[in-house]
Amino acid sequence: MTESVLDYMNRLGRAAREASRVLARAATAQKNRALQAAAAALDAARDELVDANRQDLEAGRANGLDEAMLDRLALTPARIDDMIEGLRQVAALPDPIGEIRDMRYLPSGIQVGKMRVPLGVVGIIYESRPNVTIDAASLCLKSGNATILRGGSEAIHSNQAIARCIQQGLAEAGLPAAAVQVVETTDRAAVGALITMPEYVDVIVPRGGKGLIERISRDAKVPVIKHLDGIxxxxxxxxxxxxxxxxxxxxxxxxxxxxxxxxxxxxxxxxxxxxxxxxxxxxxxxxxxxxxxxxxxxxxxxxxxxxxxxxxxxxxxxxxxxxxxxxxxxxxxxxxxxxxxxxxxxxxxxxxxxxxxxxxxxxxxxxxxxxxxxxxADGFEYGLGAEIGISTDKLHARGPVGLEGLTSEKYVVFGDGHVRT
Ligand SMILES: NC(=O)C1=CN([C@@H]2O[C@H](COP(=O)(O)OP(=O)(O)OC[C@H]3O[C@@H](n4cnc5c(N)ncnc54)[C@H](OP(=O)(O)O)[C@@H]3O)[C@@H](O)[C@H]2O)C=CC1
Ligand SMILES: N[C@@H](CCC(=O)OP(=O)(O)O)C(=O)O
Missing domain, CATH: 3.40.309.10 (Aldehyde Dehydrogenase; Chain A, domain 2)
Known part of the structure; x- marks a missing residue:
């Protein structure tokens, strides 16, 4: 990488912000086409995914990762099947975006209701489990959010291989490449940058343990939905x-x-x-x-x-x-x-x-x-279709977070030349 990590992350942030505007107005069918095409790309890239994962597993073993960590890192044929199935399931979920509820006439004559909208740009920092890259990308895409994904450093090759499949899906559906960006460096300075760019990132979802908690609590300037440890x-x-x-x-x-x-x-x-x-x-x-x-x-x-x-x-x-x-x-x-x-x-x-x-x-x-x-305690088991993780925060979303947790609502008001008296 020739540019500094900060410049690189700024470039990702700027592109994500632009892509988020396109995604927010993308039709359901277009988002679903991207998800289905990414599923097909994963299916076609099985050998490439296994090769990339082998590099991660070998490096992990050489660096002394324990069996549990290696198991989380591994991409078996069955796990690739699950990722493909996961993409198809998210494509089949109802699109929450644009739904208007509670529309009612008020005494002044205006009509007021609430419309479900994406959050914008979501930055996700997560453990070395490559399948999370697909879960996070698919849920953010379906909910109309651009996303910047920073997976665990041990999974870097697997995540880049998965990112290429997602890119293929986005291209086939005519959506911007920056709708889903997977950070290409393992330098933790990228995490520092991601959590301090409120101009480009609307919310951070950190999934991880104590070290991550401390860093986020100390440095984050972007609103956070913590997905932290489970005692x-x-x-x-x-x-x-x-x-x-x-x-x-x-x-x-x-x-x-x-x-x-x-x-x-x-x-x-x-x-x-x-x-x-x-x-x-x-x-x-x-x-x-x-x-x-x-x-x-x-x-x-x-x-x-x-x-x-x-x-x-x-x-x-x-x-x-x-x-x-x-x-x-x-x-x-x-x-x-x-x-x-x-x-x-x-x-x-x-x-x-x-x-x-x-x-x-x-x-x-x-x-x-x-x-x-x-x-x-899991989004699928709770009937949400899938989950980005389990929020241990109290604000915005608590517990397993699915599509709705990645959205917000805004008021919509209809008048017919009404003025306030
Ligand atoms: N609530 C939830 O939904 C979930 C919670 N978890 C929790 O995550 C933990 C297990 O995952 P584990 O892999 O050990 O998590 P870690 O906290 O070690 O790593 C998670 C991610 O955070 C990054 N990270 C960690 N510390 C820092 C730091 N100081 N500065 C910048 N980045 C940092 C890691 O990067 P790097 O690769 O560089 O280390 C990685 O991308 C458990 O506590 C588990 O309960 C896990 C999944 C879901
Ligand atoms: N939803 C998950 C738990 C959350 C999760 O992904 O945890 P982890 O296996 O620590 O990455 C499940 O019950 O399978």
Missing amino acids: CHVFIDQAADLDKAIRVADNAKTQRYAPCNTMETLLVHAAIASRVLPPLAAIYRDKGVELRGCPQTRELLGADVLEASEADWATEYNAPILSIRIVASLDEAIEHINRFGSQHTDAIVTENFSDARRFITEVDSASVMVNASTRF
Whole structure:
């Protein structure tokens, strides 16, 4: 790259701003054509995608990436199928843009309603998972937003190969190339530039862990919808059904270890601990999950359960490790979650209606669940069609964010020469 990173990002920003105006007025059929053509381009570029991904995986291995990270980075034939299917599904979703609602006549005679519009230019910073490039590009395109995508540095070759397919789709549909731009440098100065260009970028979606949080909180000058870490809990209440408790707590931890909606801490009411914890611990041990517990848990389950430190309650492992704490009451469980959680997703297992009601009212998280696994916190599972991620912010969008979360509404007013008196 001959120009500086700052000049490069400014160029991307300027082009994205121009493209956003074209996209905002693009017809649904044209956006869908771009999505379908990108799907066909991916299908035709399977070998190229696998080759590019091989380079990333080799570099990742050489740099000591662990198995979980390598798994997230890998583009298998099945994952390429999923990306193609994902593009087609987003093409099939209803277009939210231009929808006008709540139109009504007011006493003055004017008509007032609300029209759904794109946000403009969306900058997304995300982990080294190449399929996210397709999810993010497709949702932004369908919702009429231009996007600048900054994926994890370990996925750079895969993301560039995917970007070429998206470009083909845009060209075939006659949409500007700058509608979707994938940052070509792994220099983190590009992140610094992206989050400080309010003249070109309307909103930043950061998906990531602690390092990213600190950087964004310190430097961002553009509005942010945080998609951050998930320290998710399951609380097994004294009134829990044992079978449901075991199924939910097993699935929430072991269905997949890395996602942000996986349970990291299991809280168990003291009155049910001796019945539910031994069979659960047997399942976790069978699956190779390392257990860390409070003193009461260790007394019950044995010394192979490591001692949980204060830091464990505030840790997102993203790995087969689980911290367990026995609590004396629902109040203590709620207090623990609100103190140590990350306001992402938390669940209670209970047959007691009042306890369930208190939990969903008092736990301050984006998703609160009753008798269901935290792994359900996902745009597809919530019926949104797909998701850009899970917002841990309170403003604009909270929880799984789909097409609607990438839009806003403006007032539209119709008169017939009306004037205010
Ligand atoms: N809420 C949600 O929807 C989601 C949340 N997550 C969370 O993400 C985390 C796991 O992902 P992981 O890959 O470890 O995330 P990281 O935070 O390490 O990386 C995510 C992205 O942020 C960039 N980044 C990280 N730190 C900085 C920094 N200081 N300055 C500039 N850029 C930075 C990375 O760039 P680089 O490649 O240069 O490191 C990468 O592009 C977990 O906490 C998980 O819960 C993940 C997915 C979805
Ligand atoms: N929606 C996802 C979880 C969010 C996500 O993408 O997380 P991650 O696997 O950490 O990148 C799922 O449940 O599959």
